[in-house]
Amino acid sequence: MAGRIPQHFIDDLISRIDIVELIDARVPLRKTGRDYTARCPFHEEKSPSFTVSPTKQFYHCFGCQAHGTAISFLMEYEHLDFVEAVHELAAKAGLDVPSEGPELAPTAPNTPLYELLEQAARLYRDQLRQHPAAVDYLKQRGLTGAIAAEFAIGYAPPGWDTALQTLGNSAERQQQLLTAGLLIKKDQGGYYDRFRNRIMFPIRDRRGRVIGFGGRVLDKDGTPKYLNSPETPIFHKGQELYGLFEAQQALRRLDRILVVEGYMDVVALAQHGIRYAVATLGTATSTEHVERLFRAAPEVIFCFDGDRAGREAAWRAVEHTLPALREGRQARVMFLPEGDDPDSLVRREGREHFEQGTAQSIPISTFFYEGLLKQTDISSMEGRARLVELARPMLSKLSAGVLRHMMITKLAELARIDGNSLDRMLAGKSTPSETRATAARPASRGNLSPLRLGISLLLHAPGLASRTGDVQRWKDLNLRGIDLWISVIDFLQAHPHSTGSAMLEHWRNTPQQQILTELALGNLAIPAEGFEAEFMGIVQWLDSQLREQRWAYLHDKCQRETLSGEEKREFLAFGEPSPKPPH
Numbered sequence: 001m002a003g004r005i006p007q008h009f010i011d012d013l014i015s016r017i018d019i020v021e022l023i024d025a026r027v028p029l030r031k032t033g034r035d036y037t038a039r040c041p042f043h044e045e046k047s048p049s050f051t052v053s054p055t056k057q058f059y060h061c062f063g064c065q066a067h068g069t070a071i072s073f074l075m076e077y078e079h080l081d082f083v084e085a086v087h088e089l090a091a092k093a094g095l096d097v098p099s100e101g102p103e104l105a106p107t108a109p110n111t112p113l114y115e116l117l118e119q120a121a122r123l124y125r126d127q128l129r130q131h132p133a134a135v136d137y138l139k140q141r142g143l144t145g146a147i148a149a150e151f152a153i154g155y156a157p158p159g160w161d162t163a164l165q166t167l168g169n170s171a172e173r174q175q176q177l178l179t180a181g182l183l184i185k186k187d188q189g190g191y192y193d194r195f196r197n198r199i200m201f202p203i204r205d206r207r208g209r210v211i212g213f214g215g216r217v218l219d220k221d222g223t224p225k226y227l228n229s230p231e232t233p234i235f236h237k238g239q240e241l242y243g244l245f246e247a248q249q250a251l252r253r254l255d256r257i258l259v260v261e262g263y264m265d266v267v268a269l270a271q272h273g274i275r276y277a278v279a280t281l282g283t284a285t286s287t288e289h290v291e292r293l294f295r296a297a298p299e300v301i302f303c304f305d306g307d308r309a310g311r312e313a314a315w316r317a318v319e320h321t322l323p324a325l326r327e328g329r330q331a332r333v334m335f336l337p338e339g340d341d342p343d344s345l346v347r348r349e350g351r352e353h354f355e356q357g358t359a360q361s362i363p364i365s366t367f368f369y370e371g372l373l374k375q376t377d378i379s380s381m382e383g384r385a386r387l388v389e390l391a392r393p394m395l396s397k398l399s400a401g402v403l404r405h406m407m408i409t410k411l412a413e414l415a416r417i418d419g420n421s422l423d424r425m426l427a428g429k430s431t432p433s434e435t436r437a438t439a440a441r442p443a444s445r446g447n448l449s450p451l452r453l454g455i456s457l458l459l460h461a462p463g464l465a466s467r468t469g470d471v472q473r474w475k476d477l478n479l480r481g482i483d484l485w486i487s488v489i490d491f492l493q494a495h496p497h498s499t500g501s502a503m504l505e506h507w508r509n510t511p512q513q514q515i516l517t518e519l520a521l522g523n524l525a526i527p528a529e530g531f532e533a534e535f536m537g538i539v540q541w542l543d544s545q546l547r548e549q550r551w552a553y554l555h556d557k558c559q560r561e562t563l564s565g566e567e568k569r570e571f572l573a574f575g576e577p578s579p580k581p582p583h
Contacts, residue, residue, distance in 0.1 A: 005086055007506065009098055010071075011495055013086065014502040016093045017070045019057045026077060034528075041077060042066045042295075044253035056459055057501030058520050064298060065328055067521060069501040071508075076295075079207040110234050113180050116167065117202075117210040120182055123166055124154025124200040124213075131155050134199060137218055141264065142347050147271045151246060152202045156195035156215060163193045181212060181229035198227065201263040203235070203281065204245040211235045214242065214263045214281065226262065228282050237281040239288040242266055244296060250275040254297035258334075258342075258358060259285065259317075261303075265342040272351045277342070285317040290324045299330040301361050303342055306335040318368055323397035325364070334361035365407060368394070369414065384415040388422070395426055399518055448522075451481040454538040455488055456519040457531055459500035464535045465492035474542055477549060484512055 020036055023029060029036035029052060040050035040061040049063040060067040066076065074085040090097045128134055128148075134155040138148055156162065163182050168174040174191055177183045183191040198215030205211045212229030229235050243266035247254060250270070258277040260266060269277040276297070280289060285302070293300045302317045304310035314333050321331045334357060336345060346354045362370075372390050377383040391411050398404040408426065412419035448456060458464055471489040474482060491506055492498055500520060507513045526534055 004099060005083065006098055009095075010086060011491075011498065011502050011506055013089055013093060013095065014057070014069060014071070014505045015495065015498050016095075017057075017089055018054075019059065019070045019073070019501060020052055020054050022070050022089075022092075023052055023059060023073060040064060040066065055461070055500070056520055057499040058459075058504070060521055063328070064295070065326075066295060067517065069504050071505055112176055113232070113234055114209045114211075116173075116176050116180050116182075117212070119167055120163060120180075120213070121152055121154060121200075121202045121210045123163065124156055124195075124202075125152060126154075127157050127162065128153065128155035128200075131157060134218065137199065141268065141343070143267060143271055147267060151243075151267050151270070152210075153267070154200040154202070156193065156198045156200050158197040160192045160196065163195070164191055179232060181232050181235065194229075195227065197222070201242065201267075203229070203240060203242050205234075205240070206245060208245050208249075211240065212237070212281075216262075216264060226282060238283050238286045239292070240281055241278040241289060241292060242281060243270075243278040244292070246270070247276050247278060248296065256299040256301060256358075257293050257297045259289075259293065259300060259302045260342045262341065262343070268343040269346055269354075272346045272354070274346065274351055274354065284313065285320050287320050287324070290321050294324060294329050298328055299332070301332045301334055301358050302364075303334045303336065303358075305341070306338050310335060314367065315371055318364055318371070319394070321364055322368060322394055323399075325403055326399050326401055327403065331364040332358075332361035333364055333367045334358055365403075365410070369410060373414070378414060384417075387411070388415050388417075388425075392426055448519075449481065450538045450541055451479065451485045452515075452519060454535060455481075455485060455516070456522060456524060457526075457535045457538075458488055458492060459503060459516070459520050460524060461528075461531045461535075462492050462498050462500060462503070463496070464532060465489045466496065467532070467536065468493075468539055473546065477542065477545055479542075479545065484515065487512075488516075 020029065023038075024036070027038045027041045027050070029038050030048070032051075034053075034055065036052040036054070037048040038050045038052075039045055039048050040063055042050075042061060043064040043066075045063050050059065050061045050066075052059045058067065058069060059073060068076070070089060071082065071085045074080050074088055075082065078085070078088070080088065087097055138153065143153075163177065164174070168177050168183070168191070174183065178185060178191060182194055184194050185191055195213060195215040197219065198217055201214040201216070202210045203212045203214060212232065212235035214229075215227045217223070217225055217227075228237055231237065241259075242263055244257075246266075247257070254276055256276055258269070258274070260269070260277050260279050262279055266277045266279050269275075278293075280286075290300075300321070302314060302321075304314045304317075314335070317333070325331060336342070336357075340348075342354070345357075369391075372387055375390060376386040378387055388411065395404070395407055395411065398407060405423075408423050409419050412422045415422065465488070468489055471486050471493070475486060488503060491503065495502065504513070504516055504520060507516055524531075
């Protein structure tokens with residue numbers, strides 16, 4: 001079993017790699033001011049919107065919103081997984097990749113699974129040609145041989161051991177078939193095929209490798225209607241999308257993606273020239289799905305049945321999609337006529353009529369407020385207050401920007417309340433207990449709090465972390481974001497040569513990653529020569545908050561009990577502090 005790559009190695013590796021050099025070798029860059037620009041390699045465009053920052057060691061496309069570090073770029077551009085990207089960069093830097101635990105295998109540990117699943121896909125395609133009933137079924141569904149070949153559709157025959165007998169010629173191979181999800185272990189020993197008498201749809205990852213299967217029954221009475229591969233080391237259905245690889249192969253640029261429910265829906269739409277459909281794999285839309293969708297296209301349309309179950313599924317999609325929206329991203333909801341699915345509708349009405357329906361789909365923001373208004377009566381003051389409370393959890397997750405402002409403005413109109421007051425309430429600002437701290441707050445930039453501004457400065461100029469002294473002195477401050485502030489400075493003080501890019505990689509796949517990424521994407525309206533003064537102003541403000549908090553503690557204590565001699569002297573020495581903003 002392969003060992004885990006130590007985080008300290010990844011931190012060091014990222015600090016050694018020049019992202020400008022890495023990307024320029026693949027996508028010619030042009031220097032523009034402090035940054036470099038190019039036409040984005042991830043979507044088709046006429047004018048350059050792809051920028052690379054040598055200071056942050058970070059890339060970002062203002063068109064398709066692709067962004068990340070050197071590792072992220074290799075994963076997207078070269079279609080590598082994380083471990084492969086790390087190995088590629090390590091080779092470039094002349095480093096050997098260490099591991100924690102057992103030694104790394106000379107080949108990727110999951111290579112045998114990919115090879116086995118590809119063999120299984122060929123087996124099922126061969127079986128399709130040998131079973132006329134399965135071919136007739138596909139023809140009856142309106143599919144041509146060309147589209148079936150493009151999606152590599154196959155057939156698992158009714159027998160219990162086709163895959164077992166054909167591919168499992170040793171105990172080791174049988175174990176691999178089990179791990180890949182193609183076999184099921186019998187209680188009494190031995191194995192049998194998971195997929196039987198089903199049309200087989202291979203599921204591919206972003207590199208086109210088969211990672212699993214979906215099987216649809218031929219028998220109308222068969223259950224379940226769709227059977228997916230189980231979770232395996234390479235297949236995680238809450239993250240994958242059927243048909244995305246094929247859509248990206250068919251269209252160089254995806255302007256939109258249509259999300260449907262079934263494999264056959266995707267293939268039938270492709271048969272009729274709608275090449276931008278994908279399907280979730282029997283699961284509700286997840287945050288991982290949404291991020292992957294928006295990385296592929298700027299607009300996502302969710303297609304659901306018009307019944308109650310469909311609207312409930314649409315609401316779950318809203319919950320995961322709305323927080324991911326920002327400028328340049330759009331999401332809509334499309335409801336089908338009762339009794340129809342995309343397959344039946346496009347076969348009956350054709351492409352033009354179906355795409356008219358997508359054009360009339362509902363913006364997700366509209367669907368959000370329509371859903372809330374059904375839950376309360378806004379003709380009363382109490383109903384309007386309930387509307388605000390229903391909207392608060394979702395709106396609080398929106399990133400600062402135009403969309404958040406417009407969503408809050410719409411809520412303010414519905415609730416008949418001043419928009420600025422509502423914005424402050426949703427942000428939890430201006431409560432009496434916060435008045436003293438707010439008065440002492442340093443001038444912020446845009447919507448950034450002092451701590452977020454400080455972290456953003458560290459992303460641009462990591463060396464500033466050496467100016468703070470012992471960061472642990474702030475650990476008891478009751479400020480939102482103080483834990484991340486301390487962690488970032490701890491990391492940079494322990495890795496003095498780190499870059500902003502190394503910070504992002506250090507927090508990859510953590511809850512903090514999104515915050516750091518948002519800050520890395522932002523542009524500071526501060527000249528580079530002003531970074532240090534701005535940063536030290538935040539440090540001084542934090543120290544003033546320490547004094548303020550200590551004074552408040554002693555003040556409250558002396559109201560309840562007698563202070564010790566030392567505490568009394570400390571309290572008298574304070575006076576009543578009124579720290580001023582450093583600007």
